[in-house]
Amino acid sequence: MMASTTQSLERQRSLWEFLREELRPKGPLLTPFNIISIPVILVGLVLVVIRFARGLGSVTNLNQAYPWGLWIGFDVMTGVAFAGGAYIITFTVHVLHAEKYHPIVRATVLNGFLSYLFYAGALTLDLGRPWHIINPIIGNKFGYNSILFLVAWHFLLYMASEFLEFSPVVAEWLNLEAARRFLNRMTLGVVIFGVTLSSLHQSGLGALFLFSKPKLHPLWYTEFLPVLFLVSSIFAGISMIIFEGTISHRVFADQIDPEHHHTFEDIVFGLAKGAAVSMYVYLFVKFVIFVHGQHWDYLGTKWGAWFLVEVLIFTLVPCALFTHGHRERRMGLIRWAAVMTLVGIILNRLNVSMIAFNWNNPATYVPSIPEIWITFMVVFCEIWVFRWVVLRMPVLREKPGPRPA
Amino acid sequence: MEYYHYVNIFETKGLEYILVICFLVTFVLFVRRLEAPPRRGGSGPGNVIASTPGGPVTVAPEDTPTPGSPGGSGSDGSHPRRE
């Protein structure tokens, strides 16, 4: 058996030697992505130092009326919605046993885990007193009354769950067969726990704004915000899988078996169907909530127009594109639909947390250049780690066969 | 704040129920629209890949994606799909 021979070969080298070798960069250093991302990350680190030395006001445009800006609105709110693919796919494969989607589980879980690690991790940059971040965990004090307390705990537990879901891959990479078997046996339990946590904190992010009734525009404020956030996280996650998968299959083409390329197309068509259905449901939920809120008169204002841009152009249109793309088997349409959906999710989360927030307040907030810069830094860091892992561990290639030398 | 007038907080409920009925009806139409392949009517749910060169390929739902894999590493436990 091939697996056993590579295993015994592997054992002869020491683990440290192996790790040291793996830590070395692979592939050319001067790729366009590197040339852009390295300066962004280096300058971003300088900005982070300034932020901690001089306070949040030195790099951000946050103010007393806008305590939450881009780092919460995009990094946390949007990033977590984009990472929703992991709970959707693990639910589909491990709970519903839809084996068709098995080939994308590892990449999706990895992407989800890293998204939480980096985007939710970016939260520490936004905290004014980050050295107290441990307080709600160690009980100084447990703010049971707080939605944010719930979300913080869920982030932590869910990151652990996703790591456990991914850990068999790490064990495979390190050739720890016994550990892999042990971790594999935990998968179903961890997935069930993870799906429960995800449904609660995806909706919990919406619930954070239940307090914002006097501040958030009535077209966006509703007591059903948690439901909207949960349902939209489904197609946000699916669209992210399509988007990320499409890029991965080009960039890491050498990692993937030819036959896997073929099944990936079929997977994307299935995902498109899931996205179309969930968006259709979402649109109806949104419509019923709109009727319930009785805010017809706002539709004629500029806020109404902006609301319709989000709902019609960036939700209804991609829903139709997904439907048509699935029906006619047109991959191009589906990719466009995925990108438009992602834009729609960004719009929705930013509307709730920043744009339609304080609509009735003369104070303004526009993210500063350093805020945007650091956001890019966080995204690039995530991609770096994602690439590092994909090039070394059996994420896209399913088999623990020989690694590319 | 209204303490001196009657406020009906269920005013739109009837309209919402009508919308729900609309949803249930149109959802069936929507799913049918989503499923129906363009040229051949009424086949099974999502099993046909029409655009594959050389005619439609039927994929059984429980099929593993390795019909005759060129890598040839065998189809035993190397696929980590029985977990």
Place this chain on the structure above:
Amino acid sequence: MDRREFLGLAGAATALAATGTAAASGSTGTSAGAPEFVGILVDTTRCIGCRQCEVACAEAHGLPVPDPRTDEALAEHRDTTTTQWTVVNRFDTDRGEVFVKKQCMHCGQPACAAACPTNAMEKTHEGPIIWHGDRCMGCRYCMVACPFDIPKFEYMSPNPRIQKCIMCHDRLQEGKLPACVEACPMDALTFGTKRELMEEARTRIYNHPDDYVHHIYGEFEAGGTDWLYLAAVPFDQIGFRTDLGSDTYPDYTREFLYAVPLVFLGFPPLLYGLSELTRRREGGEE
């Protein structure tokens, strides 16, 4: 439950049944025997805009002390800041100039404390809402949650604090009056329990029906606040939000937080059941 506790509860139940109206609010977890909230009644018809309350507040809390005679601060409408926990603003209304003091309203059931993941914002049982620097992690969710936009954050500090009026919690514990109440030369500020203040406010309206609008701001707003305001003109003309509703703010998140344990009890078994029911037979693989 021991005998004394039982008797205490029974006594509380009788008292509630007797007062009747208190029980009608439908609130759970009524704390029998707990101290009632204290608060401050602001009678804007008495305020002359001397801003001695601002001076006293700054002196009591070690903040930069303003000079009301020279700084022309009344020229514009000011918000409270990290170094000015209370400000007086002037409004030109159809009944002339009206001066309104602004500070934390000290809500009875505050949004900021319900929002805080570390209980750094604490609603003391006596009424004042105070901030604990050893707990706060600077997430600023209290600022997002507060319907009055009161908590202020020190953006330019590497060790930032949340700053706002604490109703002189420290002075109250020493048995003193809040600094602003003590400093007010016009008796525009009255300190007392909320129950007493409500009676006082109603009495003033009853005795001088033409001098006041017949509304006590803070009686119901945001579920009721410990600071209460009387005014001669409608409150939306003198810088108050009149669209805050009468629900307490923790109520907005109640249903979600109540559902969380049920989701944890319901989802995992449901998912496990789904997984079992959709599992293919062991023999039939590959």
